[in-house]
Amino acid sequence: NAGVMQNPRHLVRRRGQEARLRCSPMKGHSHVYWYRQLPEEGLKFMVYLQKENIIDESGMPKERFSAEFPKEGPSILRIQQVVRGDSAAYFCASSGPGQGTYGYTFGSGTRLTVV
Amino acid sequence: TQLLEQSPQFLSIQEGENLTVYCNSSSVFSSLQWYRQEPGEGPVLLVTVVTGGEVKKLKRLTFQFGDARKDSSLHITAAQPGDTGLYLCAGPTTGNQFYFGTGTSLTVIP
Numbered sequence: 001n002a003g004v005m006q007n008p009r010h011l012v013r014r015r016g017q018e019a020r021l022r023c024s025p026m027k028g029h030s031h032v033y034w035y036r037q038l039p040e041e042g043l044k045f046m047v048y049l050q051k052e053n054i055i056d057e058s059g060m061p062k063e064r065f066s067a068e069f070p071k072e073g074p075s076i077l078r079i080q081q082v083v084r085g086d087s088a089a090y091f092c093a094s095s096g097p098g099q100g101t102y103g104y105t106f107g108s109g110t111r112l113t114v115v
Numbered sequence: 116t117q118l119l120e121q122s123p124q125f126l127s128i129q130e131g132e133n134l135t136v137y138c139n140s141s142s143v144f145s146s147l148q149w150y151r152q153e154p155g156e157g158p159v160l161l162v163t164v165v166t167g168g169e170v171k172k173l174k175r176l177t178f179q180f181g182d183a184r185k186d187s188s189l190h191i192t193a194a195q196p197g198d199t200g201l202y203l204c205a206g207p208t209t210g211n212q213f214y215f216g217t218g219t220s221l222t223v224i225p
Contacts, residue, residue, distance in 0.1 A: 004157075033212065042203065043158070045212035056211060091157050103148040103205075104213070106157035 004029075004094050004107035005074075012113045013082045021077040021110045025094030032075045033104060034060075034067060037089040046090075049075060082114045118142070119204055119216035127222040131193050136219040138204030139186045145207060147187045149178055152201040152218070194223045 005024040013019050025032050034046040045059040049069035060067065064082075069075040079086055089111050093104035122137050138147065146165045150158035162171050164180035164187060171178045175198075177190040191198055201220050205213040 006157075031211070035215075040217075042217040043205075043213075043215040045208075045214075048211045059212065093157075102146065102163045103150075103160040105160065106150075108155075108157045111155075 004092055004105050006090075006092050006107035006110050008110060009108065010111050010113070012115060014115055015083060016081050019079040019082050019086070019112055019114075021079075021090050021092075021112070022074045023077070023092030023094075023107060024074040025092075026105055029094035029096050029105075031095045031097065032069050033093045033095075034075075034077050035091045035093065035106075037091060037109075039088075043091065046077070079112075082112070084114045087112055087114045119206060119214055121202075121204060121216040121219050123219060124217070125220050125222075127224065128194055130195060130223055130225050133190065133192050134194055134221070135188055135190045136202055136221070137186065137188050138216055140206070141185065142206075143184050145184070147180060147184075148205045148213070149187070149189055150203040150205065152203060153199075158201075158203055191221075194221075196223045196225050199223050 004026055007022050030051055032049045035043045036046055037043050047060045047067045048056040052071050064080045066078045089109045091106050091109045093106045120139050146163055148163045149161045152158040162178045167182045167184045169180045175192045179188050199222050201218045203215050203218045205215045208214050
């Protein structure tokens, strides 16, 4: 399967716990983007990463949220001390160099529920 | 802030009917993308339109980019239940991110 892989598909966390969402980009893609989709809202940009670098995190909340894309392994979106408002679908997308402006390949998402 | 407004928000039609959904903005975009998202899945890229006035066809789907590159439309001919889903338009911002419209939720009734 050469698609964008996200796991877990569903994640339930109690308020105050940590959530870790993983994304493996398509083979050959070195650019990763994270988006959040809230009920009744569109997809909102969170962060854009290349290997070992955060390029644009303008859409990410300043507190409790962090993202990384290490040299080896998947990209990780980490949410500390989750609150009910963090419940949403989180999507990862990838692209090759210079290809992102023409559209993304998205993963199937992680649906986070905070109880 | 570049804003993409999609209409209608919800659309329910019978199988075999034709339909058009719209994506409008007051801003000029270098390109616009259309995605379809099915429940529980991620958006799937359908098409990218780049040139003002451009028309692209994908089987029964026809995509048009406005001459001024501020709007786009998606026309579906003879809709089928498999066309059911959320249709999203998106345009690139000044960075490497896309601004997404809130979508048109289409239901095709057999």
